[in-house]
Amino acid sequence: CFLHWRKVPLCCRSLFLELTYQTQKEHSLLPSSTFTLSLLFYRGKSTLSLHILSVFSAWRTKLPVSLNLFPPVTFTMPSRSLADAFRSHPVHLHQKHLDFSTLQEIPDSHKWTQLDDIEQQHPSVESFITESVPVIDLLDPNVLQNIGNACKTWGVLHVTNHGIPISLLENVESVSSKLFSLPIQQKLKAARSPDGVSGYGVARISSFFSKLMWSEGFTIVGSPLEHFRQLWPQDYTKFCDVIEEHEKEMQKLARRLTWLMLGSLGITKKDLNWAGPKGESKEGGAALQLNSYPACPDPDLAMGLAAHTDSTLLTILYQNNTSGLQVLKEGIGWVTVPPIPGGLVVNVGDLLHILSNGLYPSVLHRAVVNRNKHRLSIAYLYGPPSTVLISPIQKLVGPNHPPLYRPVTWNEYLVAKAKHFNKALSSVRICAPLNGLVDVNDHNSVKVG
Numbered sequence: 001c002f003l004h005w006r007k008v009p010l011c012c013r014s015l016f017l018e019l020t021y022q023t024q025k026e027h028s029l030l031p032s033s034t035f036t037l038s039l040l041f042y043r044g045k046s047t048l049s050l051h052i053l054s055v056f057s058a059w060r061t062k063l064p065v066s067l068n069l070f071p072p073v074t075f076t077m078p079s080r081s082l083a084d085a086f087r088s089h090p091v092h093l094h095q096k097h098l099d100f101s102t103l104q105e106i107p108d109s110h111k112w113t114q115l116d117d118i119e120q121q122h123p124s125v126e127s128f129i130t131e132s133v134p135v136i137d138l139l140d141p142n143v144l145q146n147i148g149n150a151c152k153t154w155g156v157l158h159v160t161n162h163g164i165p166i167s168l169l170e171n172v173e174s175v176s177s178k179l180f181s182l183p184i185q186q187k188l189k190a191a192r193s194p195d196g197v198s199g200y201g202v203a204r205i206s207s208f209f210s211k212l213m214w215s216e217g218f219t220i221v222g223s224p225l226e227h228f229r230q231l232w233p234q235d236y237t238k239f240c241d242v243i244e245e246h247e248k249e250m251q252k253l254a255r256r257l258t259w260l261m262l263g264s265l266g267i268t269k270k271d272l273n274w275a276g277p278k279g280e281s282k283e284g285g286a287a288l289q290l291n292s293y294p295a296c297p298d299p300d301l302a303m304g305l306a307a308h309t310d311s312t313l314l315t316i317l318y319q320n321n322t323s324g325l326q327v328l329k330e331g332i333g334w335v336t337v338p339p340i341p342g343g344l345v346v347n348v349g350d351l352l353h354i355l356s357n358g359l360y361p362s363v364l365h366r367a368v369v370n371r372n373k374h375r376l377s378i379a380y381l382y383g384p385p386s387t388v389l390i391s392p393i394q395k396l397v398g399p400n401h402p403p404l405y406r407p408v409t410w411n412e413y414l415v416a417k418a419k420h421f422n423k424a425l426s427s428v429r430i431c432a433p434l435n436g437l438v439d440v441n442d443h444n445s446v447k448v449g
């Protein structure tokens with residue numbers, strides 16, 4: 001291999017070498033364990049030096065060392081859990097916990113007097129004079145086509161007939177509502193630790209802003225048992241049961257939606273290694289994010305949750321009966337996504353953006369607040385198994401469609417997000433899109449206040 005490396009043009013600025021250990025029990029020709037060597041050359045943001053790598057591909061069938069150029073998705077390797085990814089990259093937050101219920105006016109710490117670039121460039125638009133986010137019935141015979149159009153043009157959709165019992169969604173809403181209405185001292189008993197992921201606290205993205213957001217959150221990764229025991233020493237088990245049941249149902253829906261979205265791109269389970277040889281997929285990972293946006297005395301000066309994209313394959317969002325979610329639609333501005341009865345919002349996340357090679361863009365969204373009503377949202381953040389490498393799917397890549405992103409695991413991407421926030425997608429980009437468009441988030445400045 002190293003002989004060929006010399007042929008890499010000097011203009012290549014960087015070389016990524018990813019050595020991954022793969023167990024291939026079923027493969028008759030290879031020993032049970034082989035290494036997959038992924039070589040990825042890139043030169044800044046311009047095109048890839050593919051010619052050198054084609055030499056390697058001929059070897060793939062003969063050698064126990066396989067050289068994958070842009071593997072769609074590969075491997076399992078013992079690695080850190082999602083929670084570890086956060087732990088290894090702590091985000092330093094202003095740990096200021098307000099008791100919103102007692103405030104008559106907005107303190108300076110929460111006054112967004114100067115909006116960041118993205119808010120200034122894109123005004124809010126009234127939903128009745130513009131288009132609205134597509135509503136897709138999952139039982140519609142044209143569901144694939146409808147989902148594909150919505151992902152391509154909006155990066156977000158509403159789904160109905162999704163199969164999640166409304167009573168279950170209401171039960172999770174009720175747990176959230178009880179949780180956030182506990183006294184602040186009680187909630188702080190389940191506070192998220194500075195290097196942790198689960199628990200009560202301000203939005204994780206707060207560290208990128210000088211002003212705090214008008215919201216509080218509670219994150220659940222794995223079991224909420226320990227934290228719930230702190231919050232409700234007497235009756236935590238019934239709350240845990242609700243979360244567990246919700247997780248089970250949402251996992252099923254998230255998996256179904258992932259395959260519908262990929263299916264609308266012509267991708268089947270056999271195109272993805274992590275789907276398993278018979279199409280059965282390994283478990284994806286997930287986090288549940290409960291968000292509370294108290295009524296705010298001056299909503300124009302506050303921000304519920306600042307503009308961001310989700311570091312997921314997709315996110316499924318339930319909102320109580322109060323509006324607040326807005327998505328950025330290029331050429332239009334911020335469009336409100338009001339709750340629809342029985343419906344769930346589905347966002348394209350950054351990892352689906354990468355898998356689809358930018359065909360399905362992750363949607364920039366934010367939450368605004370409201371003068372009179374308390375708003376709750378429940379986000380199911382769904383991703384792949386955390387050690388699977390995600391890169392543009394080979395079927396979507398060709399001479400006219402070079403891969404735009406390098407392979408990255410969910411863990412690695414979370415670390416990139418913790419470092420670069422809305423520039424995380426650009427940080428894993430290896431090539432400018434041929435259509436000259438850049439990621440919407442590239443325009444975002446994170447300075448505020």
Ligand SMILES: O=C(O)CCC(=O)C(=O)O
Nearest residue numbers: 289291324325367377379
């Ligand atoms: O509250 C909302 O509508 C948005 C929540 C959200 O974007 C998130 O939790 O990532």
Ligand SMILES: [Fe+2]
Nearest residue numbers: 308309310365
């Ligand atoms: Fe989000």
